[in-house]
Amino acid sequence: MTPQSPLSDVIATATAYLSGIDPIMADAIKQVGPCTLVPNSDIFEALIDAIISQQISVKAADTMVARLRAATPGAVLTPDALIAFQHDDLRALGFTTPKSRYIRNLTEQVVSGQLVLEQLPALDDETVISKLTALKGIGRWTAEMILIFCLARPDVLPVDDLGFVEGVRAAYALPTRPTPKEMRARGEIWRPFRTFATWYMWSVRRLSLLQKERPRTRIISL
Secondary structure (H helix, E strand, C coil): CCCCCCHHHHHHHHHHHHHHHCHHHHHHHHHHCCCCCCCCCCHHHHHHHHHHHCCCCHHHHHHHHHHHHHCCHHHCCCHHHHCCCCHHHHHHCCCCHHHHHHHHHHHHHHHHCCCCHHHHHHCCHHHHHHHHHCCCCCCHHHHHHHHHHCCCCCCCCCCCCHHHHHHHHHHCCCCCCCCHHHHHHHHHHHCCCHHHHHHHHHHHHHHHCCCCCCCCCCCCCC
């Protein structure tokens, strides 16, 4: 994303392109309506949120995030605030041993300057993924969510995301869930706007489950 290409312009270009090259995607875009993706510029908070959210329900994750906020000055999740929390402090708040270690490691990396989050917007997608997945507790899926929901990168294809895969299955009336290899092949037609194709497939999935849209406060697809 560049100053010459604000997100609204990219979305308009992407939806027009996707509608023109894929009739099923065109139907999905008509069904869902305008893309409402709004990036969250706070990468650190998003990473903390992602660590907390791993393998627990949305409701449980909301509770844990709120608990951590309540324990910080001003209820703000910043590196300077969280560096005061030792492993035992995080465990006392109810975090598991692995998650306490992941939160502590991320915070230490940022505070020490080993990871400079402000540099990520200037890096290409794969370099961002490489830097983030070098952290304990951060996998490729989480890094891809940062690319989409924080950096607003236009061409991300998270083939391991269940909501995306099931959205494709529903939209294209596939008999079985497509494999990551099949998803990559299918996604080739959507370049260079695979992020927005993904967003629309997430939306198709939500509609298929008859779920109401909820505010995008977290970097999760469903």
